[in-house]
Amino acid sequence: MDGAQDMGGLNYGAVEPEPNEPVFHAEWERRAFALTVAMAKPGGWNIDMSRFAREDRPHADYLSKSYYQIWLAGLERLMLERDLVTTDEIEAGHALQPPKPGAAALTRETVLPTLRRGSPTLRVAATPALFKVGDRVRAKQMNPPTHTRLPHYVRGHVGVIDLVHGSHIFPDTHAMGAGEQPQWLYTVRFDGRELWGDKADPTSSVSVDAWESYLDPIPDHA
Amino acid sequence: MSDHDHHHDHSDLSETELRVHALETVLTEKGYVDPAALDLLIETYETKVGPRNGAQVVARAWTDPDYRARLLADGTTAITEFGFSGRQSEHLVVVENTPGVHNMVVCTLCSCYPWAVLGLPPVWYKSAPYRSRAVIDPRGVLGEFGVTLADNINIRVWDSTSEIRYLVLPQRPAGTDGWSEEQLAELVTRDSMIGTGLPKQPGEVA
Numbered sequence: 325m326d327g328a329q330d331m332g333g334l335n336y337g338a339v340e341p342e343p344n345e346p347v348f349h350a351e352w353e354r355r356a357f358a359l360t361v362a363m364a365k366p367g368g369w370n371i372d373m374s375r376f377a378r379e380d381r382p383h384a385d386y387l388s389k390s391y392y393q394i395w396l397a398g399l400e401r402l403m404l405e406r407d408l409v410t411t412d413e414i415e416a417g418h419a420l421q422p423p424k425p426g427a428a429a430l431t432r433e434t435v436l437p438t439l440r441r442g443s444p445t446l447r448v449a450a451t452p453a454l455f456k457v458g459d460r461v462r463a464k465q466m467n468p469p470t471h472t473r474l475p476h477y478v479r480g481h482v483g484v485i486d487l488v489h490g491s492h493i494f495p496d497t498h499a500m501g502a503g504e505q506p507q508w509l510y511t512v513r514f515d516g517r518e519l520w521g522d523k524a525d526p527t528s529s530v531s532v533d534a535w536e537s538y539l540d541p542i543p544d545h546a
Numbered sequence: 547m548s549d550h551d552h553h554h555d556h557s558d559l560s561e562t563e564l565r566v567h568a569l570e571t572v573l574t575e576k577g578y579v580d581p582a583a584l585d586l587l588i589e590t591y592e593t594k595v596g597p598r599n600g601a602q603v604v605a606r607a608w609t610d611p612d613y614r615a616r617l618l619a620d621g622t623t624a625i626t627e628f629g630f631s632g633r634q635s636e637h638l639v640v641v642e643n644t645p646g647v648h649n650m651v652v653c654t655l656c657s658c659y660p661w662a663v664l665g666l667p668p669v670w671y672k673s674a675p676y677r678s679r680a681v682i683d684p685r686g687v688l689g690e691f692g693v694t695l696a697d698n699i700n701i702r703v704w705d706s707t708s709e710i711r712y713l714v715l716p717q718r719p720a721g722t723d724g725w726s727e728e729q730l731a732e733l734v735t736r737d738s739m740i741g742t743g744l745p746k747q748p749g750e751v752a
């Protein structure tokens with residue numbers, strides 16, 4: 325969806341690097357980070373569901389929140405949707421209902437093995453790859469109301485397949501609870517001028533990772 | 547988007563602090579989270595996992611041609627030689643700067659970043675200005691970091707739109723012949739591995 329999170333090519337002003345930046349800027353950021361990471365196990369959601377829970381909100385709301393405030397809003401939404409907590413409990417600051425059965429906590433012993441393992445998204449391919457390195461492709465014009473990882477700024481533009489990554493979980497369905505439905509994943513490189521017109525830096529290119537169904541083939545003679 | 551240490555004069559952040567505390571209490575009482583596990587998560591990313599990890603990888607690639615080849619062919623496997631792996635680096639691709647090509651990494655959609663080798667991203671990386679402009683005006687953004695590249699150097703921007711994470715292998719600074727891996731790692735900055743900076747020069751370290 326073209327939510328406020330899809331920022332590529334817009335202009336939100338100058339970047340402000342922060343010398344000697346701390347990992348966290350406040351105690352609440354530490355806790356919001358840890359709660360979000362730790363709740364994935366008892367909550368049972370996946371990373372694509374968390375991303376959609378963060379981005380599926382009005383632009384003004386997304387842009388008015390700091391980074392970890394967005395994480396927090398996404399976390400609350402994921403928990404409320406699954407009846408893990410109630411709004412009354414969050415307001416009261418205490419548990420008022422028994423816990424949802426089967427929601428087991430991440431323990432201190434399992435933190436490091438869980439981080440080391442991560443959540444690899446590579447899956448066995450069910451079909452041969454449609455594209456190979458060097459093929460020209462056009463990114464589809466699309467704006468689904470749900471989660472997608474094709475940024476708006478490449479849609480309709482022509483690029484070249486640069487890398488082939490194998491078959492990976494498809495975020496558009498995974499975010500909606502509709503399964504992994506893995507697809508071939510490619511890095512597609514677009515010339516700066518193809519994306520931004522004649523005023524673009526002629527020495528620049530932008531690569532995005534795109535799943536096969538985001539791309540249309542362009543015949544060699546076209 | 548900036549929220550540094552201004553919470554003393556912003557009531558909305560006080561509300562946020564209270565809400566996070568309330569939430570942690572509820573989740574702990576319900577048995578969904580273990581406070582000791584939360585502490586270990588925080589400690590890990592504040593003290594163990596950070597850009598010094600990536601600097602070791604880069605320094606080895608600068609000194610060991612076989613390692614460099616393995617790293618560029620399969621970054622995910624090559625970083626396991628240092629014990630680095632997993633969350634937000636499940637699939638790592640290393641892109642190499644050359645005299646003619648400069649690479650730069652962004653996530654326009656959120657904040658994707660190779661945690662296992664760089665730790666958690668800085669605020670500017672997650673901010674709207676960087677995410678919006680890195681793809682359309684990379685030279686302008688580099689200028690805001692104090693980096694000026696020659697006009698004929700090609701800039702390749704990598705937008706992390708999948709679970710593939712990207713790490714930039716910067717060029718080894720001149721004048722470092724015979725340096726050890728440990729010495730070279732001191733030249734490798736976090737920003738040089740994102741592509742918004744260059745490595746330090748030999749004269750910049752003691």
